[in-house]
Amino acid sequence: MMKLHFQDEDLMNTFSLFSAEHIAKTYVFFDFETTGFYPLDTDRIIEIAMIKITNGSVVDKFETFINPLRLIPEQASEVNHITNEMVKDYSDFNKDICIKTLNFIQDSILVAHNSSFDLGFLAMELAKHGISFTSWRSIDTLKIAKSVFPAQKNKLKNLIDRYNIKQEGDLHRAMVDTEALVDVFFNLVDEEKIRNLSDDEIVAKFGYTGDIESLNKSIPQIVREAMENATVLKADYKTRDGKILKLNFIPVAPVWNSDKWYVYVNNVKTNKHFYIYCNRLSNVFIGE
Incomplete structure (x- = not known):
């Protein structure tokens, strides 16, 4: 060799x-x-x-x-x-x-x-x-x-x-x-x-x-736009154990990990940051 x-x-x-x-x-x-x-x-x-x-x-x-x-x-x-x-x-x-x-x-x-x-x-x-x-x-x-x-x-x-x-x-x-x-x-x-x-x-x-194409497929448009404009979103989020959480958050940035896209977010109520997987989001709408 x-x-x-x-x-x-x-x-x-x-x-x-x-x-x-x-x-x-x-x-x-x-x-x-x-x-x-x-x-x-x-x-x-x-x-x-x-x-x-x-x-x-x-x-x-x-x-x-x-x-x-x-x-x-x-x-x-x-x-x-x-x-x-x-x-x-x-x-x-x-x-x-x-x-x-x-x-x-x-x-x-x-x-x-x-x-x-x-x-x-x-x-x-x-x-x-x-x-x-x-x-x-x-x-x-x-x-x-x-x-x-x-x-x-x-x-x-x-x-x-x-x-x-x-x-x-x-x-x-x-x-x-x-x-x-x-x-x-x-x-x-x-x-x-x-x-x-x-x-x-x-x-x-x-x-x-x-690539942007895979990001766009993984992260809904409403979340991407909120990320750009620092807009508050409200949504239901299903945890791994099946519980439904009511989220009030601002999307901060996308996070690539192990060939999947997540979103790093700020919880408006607690001001704590964490990540979410968008496939678990439902009923997403612009909050106040």
């Missing part, structure tokens, strides 16, 4: 001719370390790492700790080696971090290992600031790996070992993982099963998109 090494900083000369189309594109490789697994609950991002690559060369990096404004569980620290002490002097995922992240991404193709996990966290953090995270395209290297190596384990560490990728630092730290991911991705797209696919085909087959 071909061996690539991110540390060379210039990847242009290390690929076969089959990879030429992929080399010419702009990608943002990224990884988030988090407090847990559930962005729609109380889990938060605690570390960001992003690497932008254009024409096979690294053109920019973005890395920072994030204060989650909650304690980091011991189980999470055992995996990512990030402690409460390490993040306490950093900002939370504030508006400035949102802007820096979006400016870094722009219209690049996003690449992550198990990308639905990271994208769900990013969408939720942005929604908390009223920012709609849409019109993005992502590639999931885990999906590609499962297709190329269906009978093998395909965690990032497994792929690093399989491709004999050099690594500096501890895995499960965001930038270390992201640097390894760059090499993993370009090895994967050079595999015989993948090399003849265009980026559009790879996204369609092994990725996710935050």
Whole structure:
């Protein structure tokens, strides 16, 4: 198998001719370390790492700790080696971090290992600031790996070992993982099963998109318009256990999570924020 090494900083000369189309594109490789697994609950991002690559060369990096404004569980620290002490002097995922992240991404193709996990966290953090995270395209290297190596384990560490990728630092730290991911991705797209696919085909087959069409199908027009105008809505909402709640809320922003669209809302009566799944809404009308 071909061996690539991110540390060379210039990847242009290390690929076969089959990879030429992929080399010419702009990608943002990224990884988030988090407090847990559930962005729609109380889990938060605690570390960001992003690497932008254009024409096979690294053109920019973005890395920072994030204060989650909650304690980091011991189980999470055992995996990512990030402690409460390490993040306490950093900002939370504030508006400035949102802007820096979006400016870094722009219209690049996003690449992550198990990308639905990271994208769900990013969408939720942005929604908390009223920012709609849409019109993005992502590639999931885990999906590609499962297709190329269906009978093998395909965690990032497994792929690093399989491709004999050099690594500096501890895995499960965001930038270390992201640097390894760059090499993993370009090895994967050079595999015989993948090399003849265009980026559009790879996204369609092994990725996710935050496309407006799917958002419009998932979120009713009255909710989308209320989101734009900060309009109060009233509705019946069916909970998971079948109870019907009377909601009085303002839709704040859409939230993409695990290939579904949710809406981050503000409860007018309690001023508390939470998410809803629009399929459970009924009798929606404009409130006062």
